[in-house]
Amino acid sequence: MLIGYARTSTQEQKAGLNGQIEELKALGCDEIFTEQVSSVDQREKLDEAIRFARKGDVLVVTKLDRLARSVPHLCRIIEALEAKGVGIRIVAMGIDSTTATGKLMLNVVGAIAQFEREMMLERQQIGIAAARDAKKFKGRVPTARRQSERVMQLLATGMPKAQVMKELKISRASLYRIVQEQTATVSWRSA
Template sequence: MLIGYARTSTLDQIAGLLAQKEALTGIGCEKLFEEQTSSVGTRSALQAALEFVREGDTLMVTKLDRLARSVRHLGEIVEALERKGVGLRVLDLGLDTANATGKLMLNVLGAVAQFEREMMLERQREGIAKAKADGKYRGRKPTAQFKRAEVLCLLAAGTPKREIARVTGISERSVYRVLSEA
C-alpha cells in the first residue's frame, strides 16, 4: 500500500499543501496523512503515519524537507520504517529506499540539506547582527503593546481573556502579560 505524508510549516501555505496532496494522490497513494505544523513542533500526522504503515507498504513524501528536520531525524525515521519492513520514496528526488543506492543517496542528500539549512541560518544571524550594528534592525513590533488600551478596556468590561485574545488577534499569553504590566 502507498501511504502519503504531506506537511507545510504554516497555515498560510495552503497552495503548497494542496500541491503535495495532488502529487501524492496522483502517484497512487491510497491513504494520506497531512498537517500544517513546523518541523520542530509536534507532528501528530507523521506519528500516525509511522504507526499506520505495515510490512510491504511504502511511505511517500514529495520532498525530503517535508519529512525530516535533520540527518539524525531522517535516520531515525528510516530506521523505524526498516524495522517494520516499510520503504520510503521521495518523489522530487526519485529516491526509493528499496535498494542500496536509494539508501545511500538519501543519506547524502539529507546531509547536504542539513548543511544548506545551517548555512542559511548562519547567514541570517550575520545579517541580523550587521543590521543591528547599523541601527536598522529593531526586531518585531510589539503587537500586544499597541493593543494595550483595547485589551484593558475589554478586561474592564468583563470579557474573558480567551475571547480578548481572539478579538484582538494576539495570544492569550500576551493578554495576561498586558494585565500583569497594568
C-alpha cells in the same frame, strides 16, 4: 500500500499543498495525510501517517524538506518506519529506502539539507547584524504586547485567564508578562 504525506508551512500555500497531493495521487498513494504547519511545529498528521503504516508499506513524500527538519529528525522518522518494516520514498530525489543505495543516499542528502539550513541561518544572522549596525533592524514586532489593553479588558470582565489566552491566541507567559507590566504601570502612576 503507498502512503502519501504532503505539507506546507503556512495556510497561504494552498497551491503547493494541492500540487503535492496531485503528485502523490498520480504515484498511486492509497492514503494521503496532509497538514499546513511549520517544520518546527508538532506535526500531528506525520505522526498519524507513521502510526497508520504497516509492515511492507512505503511512506511517500515529494521532497525531503516536506518530511524532516534536520538529520536527527530524519533519523528518528526512519528509525520509527524501519521498526515497523515500512520504507520511505522521496520522489524529487529518486530515493527509496527499501534499497541499500536508497538508505545511503537518504543519510547523505539529510546531512546536506541540515548543512544548508545551518548556512542559511548563519547568513540570516550576518544580515541582522549588518542591519543593526546600520540602525535599520527593528526586530520582530511583539504581537502579544500589542493586545495588552484587550487582555486587561477581558480579565476585568472576569474571564478566566485560560479563556483569554485561547481567545487572543497568546501564551501563558505572554499573558502573565502583560498583567505584570500593566499592574506595575498602574502602581507607578498611583504613587
